[in-house]
Amino acid sequence: MKHxxxxxxxxGCAKNQVDAxxxxxxxxxxxxxxxxxxxxxxxLLVNTCGFIEAAKEESIxxxxxxxxIKKPAQKLIVSGCLSGRYKEELxxxxxxxxxxxxxYEPGKILQVLGLGEKSSGTENIKRLNLGDFPHHAYLKIAEGCDRxxxxxxxxxxxxxxxSFSIESIVQEAKELEAQGVKELTLIAQDTTFYGHEQGVRGPTLTKLLxxxxxxxxxxxxxTLYWYPQFIDDELLELMANEPRLCKYIDMPIQHANDKILKLMxxxxxxxxxxxMLFKMREKIPGVTLRTTVLVGFPGETQEDFEELMQLIQDVRFEHLGGFVFSPEEGTPAxxxxxxxxxxxQARARLDAINDVQEEISSEATEAFIGKEVKVLIDEVAEESDYHFIGRTEGNSLDSDDIVKIVEGDATPGEFYWVKxxxxxxxxxxxxxxxxx
Structure with a gap:
């Protein structure tokens, strides 16, 4: 039989990777x-992203x-956000x-290719991990967004x-653990809203964790992608007291000015x-905060922008990503x-934020000098003047800082104390x- x-x-994003x-x-x-x-x-399969203009261009x-390069006998499949967003035009x-x-819809690809009925038996298919490192995996806990x-x-x-059931998510986590996963990153458009669409009897992120x-x-x-509105003390206390939960909060704030937040x-x-931000610092000693901000939103004045800058300087996020507003068709903006x-002007504002953040990040990393920290080794550093690359629990894969190991031997996928x-x-x- 020919396979x-x-x-x-x-x-695209990690959520799209899980779909693939x-x-x-x-x-x-x-x-x-x-x-x-x-x-x-x-x-041939292309799993596309369609979030912003640059991503759409890359996907196309x-x-x-x-x-x-497609040969006459080959079949080309296109999936993902871009194909869903422009399903009539493309x-x-x-x-x-x-x-x-x-x-992604369970079983749809098998149905479209004439290989099975939609949703038939897909719940028993073992989880595949296609990330760069076998010791790390993303696990999606919900689809879509109510925001x-x-x-x-x-x-x-x-x-x-x-939101997916706790039972199905736990089963997927166990499968990934059996494959050797040492770091599990839970993702959704809004992880803190997990279960809320089901009402007061629905599951919560705390129960899932x-x-x-x-x-x-x-x-x-x-866990990534928290939303400020749905964080409670129970969740923060669990993170503070459970050593296996990375003391790391990724919460995109987007802005700080009340007028712009309302328009957004x-x-x-x-x-x-x-x-909320200062409560996180208080309740979880040593927590790492990551955020994302959006500048140049319609109506943003220089004074509005200065409020955002001030909050960044006051909170001192360890990690920050910034974007310039991109008008997207079909959005309320x-x-x-x-x-x-x-x-x-918007790009100049983003440059100003990046300059301030560079100073804050420098201060945050310099505070580690002389200390011993727990590091997960990700890979051997090929053709470099250092030996291995790893991360602390305060650094998420693909988006945050790295630790360069210049002395000592290590095995990728294992934990070490590093000075x-x-x-x-x-x-x-x-x-x-x-x-x-």
Missing amino acids: PKIFAAQL EHLLAELYSVGFVSAPSAEKADY NAVLSFVE PKEMPEVDYWLGT RCAFCAIPNIRGKQV KAILAETKIPWIR RRHYTQKSLRE LQLTETPVPED ILDAEPHELTGKIVRAV
Whole structure:
């Protein structure tokens, strides 16, 4: 029996990566195998992103590159956010694509390819981990989003939030642990809203975390994408008291000015935001805070921007990512009558934030010099003047700082105590002291 070969290109965020892992797991369950290259594949798969303009362009270019090399006998499948967002337009513009899937639905790819009924038996398919490192995996706990932030197209693409059951998530976590995962990163559009769409009897993020802690021995469990409105003391206390929960909070605040927050439809104020951020610092000693901000939103004045700058300087986030407002079709922001911010002015504001954050990050990393910290080794540093690359619990994979190991031997996927010798704004340098 000939096993069809598939070659996949994955674009976009970690949530999209998990979707790609499920798509390929379904195909592998019916006999597909991975092709070493696009040229040797029977099927080509592009899992696209459609969040902002730059991501859309990248996805379209990826599909077109596959169209150019596609042989007559090969079949091209396009899935993901871009194909879901433009499901009417894209098939007309790219007739060379054989199958359009949209965002992930269990069993849909098997149904479209004529290999099974939708949702039939997919719950028994083992979880696939396609990340760069076998000791780390992302686990998606919900689909969609109930937030209708004015700048965001995600609810239009992925619909309202649907939280997965605690039982199914725990089962997936156990499968990943059996595969050797040492760090599990829980993701959703809004992890702190987990279960809230089901009302007061629904599950909560705290209950989910307790279940994963009880049913697995995974050393590091991290959660991303908190929303300020749905964080309670029970969740903070669990993080403070449970050593296997990384003391790391990724909470995109977007802005600090009340007028801009209201225009963004963020449903909180600067006062409540400050109270929450400082409560996190108080309740979780040593917590690492990461955030994302959006500048240049319609109506943002220099004074509004200065309020955001002041909050950043007061809170001193260890990690911060910034973006310039990008008008996205179908979002409420396009209906605003407020004065647009010129792009050059918005970019100057982002540059100013980045300059301030560079100083804050430098101060944060320099505080580690001379200390011993627990580090998870990710990989061997090939062709470098250091030996290994790792991370502390205060650094999320793909987005935060790294630890360069210049002395000592280590095994990727294992934990070590590392003495920090030097620091730069976004990296630490250290030597192995001993295994954990």
